[in-house]
Amino acid sequence: MIPLAIDPARVPIALAGNGPLAVRRLTQLREGGADPVVYSPEPDAEFAALAGERLVRALPFDRDLDAVRVLFVMGLDPAVETTLAKLARSCGVLVNVEDVIPLCDFHSPSVVRRGDLLLTVSTGGRSPTLASLLRQRLETLFPEIWGDRLRQIAGLRDQLRKDGASMAAIAKATKSLVTREGWLP
Known part of the structure; x- marks a missing residue:
């Protein structure tokens, strides 16, 4: 596996599915800054409400996928998932077809978000429970306060870069701040 972080502002994402897994995935995508087109021929009420104006009450055709680079699929009939x-x-x-490893080009890790701090764990789809x-x-x-800590570190980095500091000096200053504040045991 090769870990990647995708910028949804640059990489168009779509979702095709229905049910609780689709609700969870759409929520996660939105938390990551994505606003995917959502394909679902017969969405349940919760999923339809969450998808809102981005909902297309059909499955995608090839022409729909021409504008997409990543597709998440879940909660559909297995034959439909295979076809998609x-x-x-x-x-x-x-x-990525949720929980169907042979149909996946990639796996989505478990995620902890603290502002712009993103921590992930992946088992390559082999143990979602672990x-x-x-x-x-x-x-x-890493409690919620780490979002503020990252903003503080980023502010320090931005100021040092503006002052012309080297990358080595920025790294040293960052380590010093984290150590001085006792953020990592």
Whole structure:
């Protein structure tokens, strides 16, 4: 596995599915800054409400996928999921079919967000439960205040860069701040 962080402002994302897994994935995508087009022929009420104006009450065709680079699929009939995975690949779109490893080009890690700080855990799809347990541990080790800490570190870095400091000097100043504040045991 090769870990990547995708900027949804540059990489168009879509979701096809229905049900609780689709609600969870759409929520996670939005937390990451994405506003995907959502394809669902017969969405349940919760999913339809969450998708809002981005909902297309149909499955995507190849022409729809021409504008997409990443497709998440879940909560559909297995034969439909298989067909969508093949269609996506034929259009050059990376696809993730929830909990169907052979149909996945990538796996989504468990995520802890603290502002712009993003901590992830992946088992390559082999144990979502272990990934979830590790994510819960990270949530405890890195409470919400880490969002503020990152902003403080970023402010220091920005000022030092503006002053012409070298990358080595910036790294040293960052380490010094983290140590002085006792943020990491």
